[in-house]
Amino acid sequence: MPPTMFNSISISISDEDSDDTTGKMKSRGRRKLRKLGFRGKGDTLRWIFRKMKKWWTVLLFLPAIALLLFEASRLARKPDKDPKLDFVSDNEVAGGNLNSLGFKTRIVNGVKEPCLKILPSKEIKYLEFPMDTEPDFPVKRVLYKSDNNAPYRGGDSALLRQYANATRFNLFTGDQTLHEREKSFKVNETAVVHCGFYSENGGFRISDEDKNYMQTCKAVVSTCAFGGGDDLYQPIGMVEATLRKVCYVAFWDEITRSTQEAEGNRIGEDQMIGKWRIVVVRDLPFSDQRLNGKIPKMLSHRLFPQARYSIWVDSKSQFRRDPLGVLEALLWRTDSVLSISEHGARSSVYDEAKAVVKKHKATPEEVEAQMNQYRHDGFPDDKRFNGKKALSEASVIVREHMPLTNLFMCLWFNEVVRFTSRDQLSFPYVLRRLRVMKINMFPVCTRKDLVNSMGHKRKVKPLTS
Template sequence: MFNNNNSVAINVSDEDSDNLAEKLRLRARRKRKKSAPRGSAKLLSRFLRRWWPLFLFFPAAGLLVFEASSLGHKHNSELATQKKHDSVTEIKSPGNLNRLDPTTRVVAGVRERCLKLLPDEELQQLDIPIKKEFVDPIKKLIYLSESDTPDGIQSRKQMNTTRFNLFTGDQSFEQREHSFKIVNDMSRVHCGFYSKDGGFIISDDDKRFMQTCKVVVSTCTFGGGDDLYQPIGMSESSLQRVCYVAFWDEITLAAQEIAGHKVGEDHYIGKWRIVLVRNLPFSDQRLNGKIPKMLAHRLFPQSSYSIWVDSKSQFRRDPLGVLEALLWRSNSVLAISEHGARSSVYDEAKAVVKKNKATPEEVEIQLSQYRLDGLPEDKRFNGKKALSEASVIVREHTPSTNLFMCLWFNEVVRFTSRDQLSFPYVLWRMKVLKNINMFPVCTRKDLVNSMGHIRKAKPLVI
């Protein structure tokens, strides 16, 4: 039917209306689905135009994060590997000063202390043993002096081609060879203090004090190279029976006074008795330092035991406890630290030259003589390294150990000041000295806090 406004009227039933509505909804849904990608593309395009710089930044940032993460993982992995292989616990930092915590290592899967000292209550009661089972093959040791050689050295000028002087005496090569032939009566042995004009002058007051020492811990600083670190960790018993002696020259005295470390009227700074040495014999300060290091038996003639500590370290254990742990318990007469890196004197010689510790020429002279004498390439002592680190030396003053130190001193005077090179040679030549404790590096780390050298020592002009 048509109406007046030309509209068309369509009459439908309720069922037809529902079907039509459903069809319309489906058609609208399909239309939306077809048009959605077009709208999303438009939005995406608009987003990219606005934020495209970020898409250049994030991949690079992501790569950096990945690399940093990889490096961190690698670093942690390397640290874990290092800790796995390095079983010794030690902290190297300025905080080393006054640390008393023990150094440990892993043995057969169990962590144990490197230096096994007696309990504190036993250390307080510890006494010096009267008798030793060790029988010394040398009964008498007599040192050579100027009075034994009427036609000896007349002046230092005559010795300007070598390092022998009025302090050392002029040891000939024949005398050197004779000193290694061990007999019961060792006489006319070069061992420093050859002439009263040879230098290393100590006051009579200090000499009287040093003659009272039965057990001594000693160190030295010549040329102002290092500060003085107070010993720690000792028992009251050791404080009463052990001398602590630091040898200084006038350069060190002046440097320490400027730093505010003044020697008291009683000659002490803290626990150290300061012994001032005048007229040092050598221009090489390292060689001057070998005198108190190696010739303690001459400086302390009444002493039965001595412990040497390099000036770059702080001694942090009970001295009598150290003697018990390293000497008495193992029936040893000399205890010294193994070298941490090498066992061959020839490899050590290469390292000395590489680090400019000595000239290639002087090292080659020394090594050529050792090769000629037949020193093995990789000498070991009782299955352990014969190459020593020698910053800590613990010993009983017996004729054999005293002779050993004399011969060792003569080698560093004749050749180089690097005592690591001559130690295995003297040990090899002096076959009678067998009661030696070559303790591992971790034991040395437990004995001292390593501080390192503070400044370069000033050379002595003679």
């Protein structure tokens, strides 16, 4: 047999065999695709239907489960009071910011930090006031001008009539001339300055019982509501020990008393409502209720002559931090004698003046008189002072009572009497003129941590003549 017959094998493949093999390969491929999850439109719908049929009970309750999870996460984010903290607070009230104790935070260089770095309550309750020391400031003593039985010229001199608010000078303020105003900014060891309470006949009368109580205060948190515009919000967040060291005093007039009594808020026989001692003031010295409100705001050193420290809180706010903790954080730790929040919207006093007129918070004439005087005095249109904003918000003021800060507040008060009641306009001017203050301008978020802002409740009623 020829060799070729053993070495060659002929294999014949028909067209039918080829198609069948290819079909089997395609069928295996489709099964593999189905196994991997690749389906046509009909297969997808049937698969979805089968899954829904199997899990319909879960799908039925899915919205309720989602709602429960959302509520649980929201409650987890809500800053509840730590039961280990010795807080003295009222019951939580639903709605608004009232009685909220949550801590505010901010982002600094990409890191979240608290707006107010206050000590924990277990350390706050052991805080004591620092020992008295002789302050290293050029002003050692402040003397307040009074009538001394001298004839009073009133506010109708030709010099004062050049200014829109000349008639605001009265027996309470004394008649400060422009020459006296300029002289009052000269820093001397003994300062002599107008500072309210010029005459016993000037008004702002307080009962002897209230005066005696105010004489006992070494530190005070104060507020006022004249004209019935705001409610009284109980302070929260202080530790029990602080209540024995700090007074809480709210100044009312008769209008506010009657407004609050109509809503069931009556002053007790001990002159208290909650934690506040209510001091009812009679014979308010100004027709402008905003200006009357500047007296307890700026002249707390005159109202509380024995106090070393004070914290002012606007009546539209609820104070929600421990006072001693605030003093430690904003004064003692920063080596400051006055602490006040920066303005949230603007930095320039001249920009603020335009905003005041635009919002109808003062007349164009009185604002123009103030700005013209500041330009005449060489006050620059600077947006920064010592590296911080030149404008303050001033709804919370924390300060040590000492000759320098007392002088500062007297000068500031005299500016709002002479010009407008918008104290943001005069604060940077007085600060720059005095130039010797150790001041802490804290950011807006710190102020938001200090208070719950509630807003004004009703229109202030003017004084009746």
